[in-house]
Amino acid sequence: MYDILISKLRRCCSLKHINQLHGFLIITGLFNDDNFILSKFIETCSRIGFSQYGHVVFRHKYKPSIYLYNTMIKSSSLQQSSAKESIILFNTIRVAGLLPDSYSFPFVLRAVNRVLDGNVGRQVHGQVIRSGFQENVHVAIALVQVYSSCGYMEDARHVFDEMSRLGDVALSNAMIAGYAGVGDMDSARQIFQSMREKNVISWTSLIAGYVHVKRPEEAIEIFHMMKGEEDVELDEVALLSTLSACADLGALELGQWIHGFIHQRNMRMTVRLCNALVDMYVKSGNIQKALQVFESMPCKTVVSWTTMIVGLAFHGLGREALEIFSRMERAGTRPNEISFIGILSACSHVGLVELGRTYFNSMSSKYGITPKIQHYGCMIDLLGRGGFLQEAEDLVSRMPFNANAAIWGSLLACARTQGDSSLAAKALQHLSILEPHNSGNYTLVSNTYAAIGEWSEARLVRKTMRSLDVKKLPGGSSIELNGCIHRFVSGSVPNNAEAKEIHEILREINRQCKMEGCGQKKEDQLLTE
Numbered sequence: 001m002y003d004i005l006i007s008k009l010r011r012c013c014s015l016k017h018i019n020q021l022h023g024f025l026i027i028t029g030l031f032n033d034d035n036f037i038l039s040k041f042i043e044t045c046s047r048i049g050f051s052q053y054g055h056v057v058f059r060h061k062y063k064p065s066i067y068l069y070n071t072m073i074k075s076s077s078l079q080q081s082s083a084k085e086s087i088i089l090f091n092t093i094r095v096a097g098l099l100p101d102s103y104s105f106p107f108v109l110r111a112v113n114r115v116l117d118g119n120v121g122r123q124v125h126g127q128v129i130r131s132g133f134q135e136n137v138h139v140a141i142a143l144v145q146v147y148s149s150c151g152y153m154e155d156a157r158h159v160f161d162e163m164s165r166l167g168d169v170a171l172s173n174a175m176i177a178g179y180a181g182v183g184d185m186d187s188a189r190q191i192f193q194s195m196r197e198k199n200v201i202s203w204t205s206l207i208a209g210y211v212h213v214k215r216p217e218e219a220i221e222i223f224h225m226m227k228g229e230e231d232v233e234l235d236e237v238a239l240l241s242t243l244s245a246c247a248d249l250g251a252l253e254l255g256q257w258i259h260g261f262i263h264q265r266n267m268r269m270t271v272r273l274c275n276a277l278v279d280m281y282v283k284s285g286n287i288q289k290a291l292q293v294f295e296s297m298p299c300k301t302v303v304s305w306t307t308m309i310v311g312l313a314f315h316g317l318g319r320e321a322l323e324i325f326s327r328m329e330r331a332g333t334r335p336n337e338i339s340f341i342g343i344l345s346a347c348s349h350v351g352l353v354e355l356g357r358t359y360f361n362s363m364s365s366k367y368g369i370t371p372k373i374q375h376y377g378c379m380i381d382l383l384g385r386g387g388f389l390q391e392a393e394d395l396v397s398r399m400p401f402n403a404n405a406a407i408w409g410s411l412l413a414c415a416r417t418q419g420d421s422s423l424a425a426k427a428l429q430h431l432s433i434l435e436p437h438n439s440g441n442y443t444l445v446s447n448t449y450a451a452i453g454e455w456s457e458a459r460l461v462r463k464t465m466r467s468l469d470v471k472k473l474p475g476g477s478s479i480e481l482n483g484c485i486h487r488f489v490s491g492s493v494p495n496n497a498e499a500k501e502i503h504e505i506l507r508e509i510n511r512q513c514k515m516e517g518c519g520q521k522k523e524d525q526l527l528t529e
Helices: 002-011 015-028 035-047 051-059 066-077 080-091 104-115 118-131 137-149 153-166 169-181 185-194 200-212 216-227 236-249 252-264 271-283 287-296 302-314 318-330 337-350 353-365 373-385 389-398 405-418 421-434 439-451 455-467 499-515 523-528
Strands: 476-481 484-489
Touching (some): 035 051, 051 066, 066 080, 080 104, 104 137, 137 169, 169 185, 200 216, 200 236, 216 236, 236 271, 271 302, 318 337, 337 353, 353 373, 373 389
Antiparallel strands (some): 476 484
């Protein structure tokens, strides 16, 4: 009978099935006599979306066992909305004359993690110690996760150090993820390097952490190390994190290698992988490959459409971006806030001011999306580029936010293009407060005055810049060579093993430019840029 019941519970998929099985349990007496079957019944209720039904059944159970309590705590901990109920239920275990066991604590700590209440986490930790489960590695992992999520890294590290002698990989992974979550990648790397054994989660946690804190070079460095480990199989999560790093750096060569690896291993091209590939190709400059991956997707989400729209707009392909948006609407996919950033940017790139106004107004009227400061920024840029400087300035004054540096910077750039020295000076006045050390703002205003022949004003801006000790930051660039990213700063000399090879390539580029009649600088000038 057990096998038949378990089989029916696995196939259960509706409230009607739940009612039938509930009746069967009551008729056969299993409702009161068999906690195991009742536990499976409650798990089934939770699995198919009828958690409350399971809760009612539990409340009507006479003297539930700790096994049944654990099932209820676990089921309630799975959802944010019922996490507090899971904690309350845990606190009634002792009232019912029972004692929490090694399963009770990880389940309730998962609920504490969802509500992000560090004080409750400490209270549960106290019960862990009183119950003698502080040496249980699963409990320790749950405590590290709770303390890390709440930002209590000293507490998390204390729990970890108490158990680190066991050398448990999962515990070390939890500590690495905790440090990565708060941006302390140096500590995460230290834990990683001290591990005697590492699995794919260890590597992926470190890669994802570096991506999270905007240190993509280190993320790619760790990925290359991971590739060299024979006993570590690259999984989707590792590839997703690395593709994000490739997108941040424009590391096309490595991104293409990952794409080829996915096909070579016959990995399933999930929507998330396809979205990551499109994003990587877009940000690495291969828009055609991005379109190829996008068009091959049998199922596109709002993220898929939006990534392509934003990518096309970024590359100045405004009309193509607008066409993708039209297709998105015809496909019945509802745009989100980021979609409209791409659309408004696209309108700005192709100068479609009236269409941009229509889209901006439709955000709230048609889609119920309240424009954020980024949308106002796009609209102000669109109006400024189109020559509607007064309307752009009026929109700044009507915004329900204080204009940030990006908006005043956009107005300054438009004023420079349109030769409006008055607006440029006004924008600089605000930017000097928001970005007092940004030399580019002063340079733009000085150039605006110079363009219209107001040389004395231009010199005054330059003098002000010097008196405030605003330094002009040197330009920089990067290049991908043999899977590695090399960064260069204007005026510096590369100091690495590939410097000679890079110089040879620059000399060859210079030679070819001269042969084609476009080389205007001497070879030594090219090498110093």
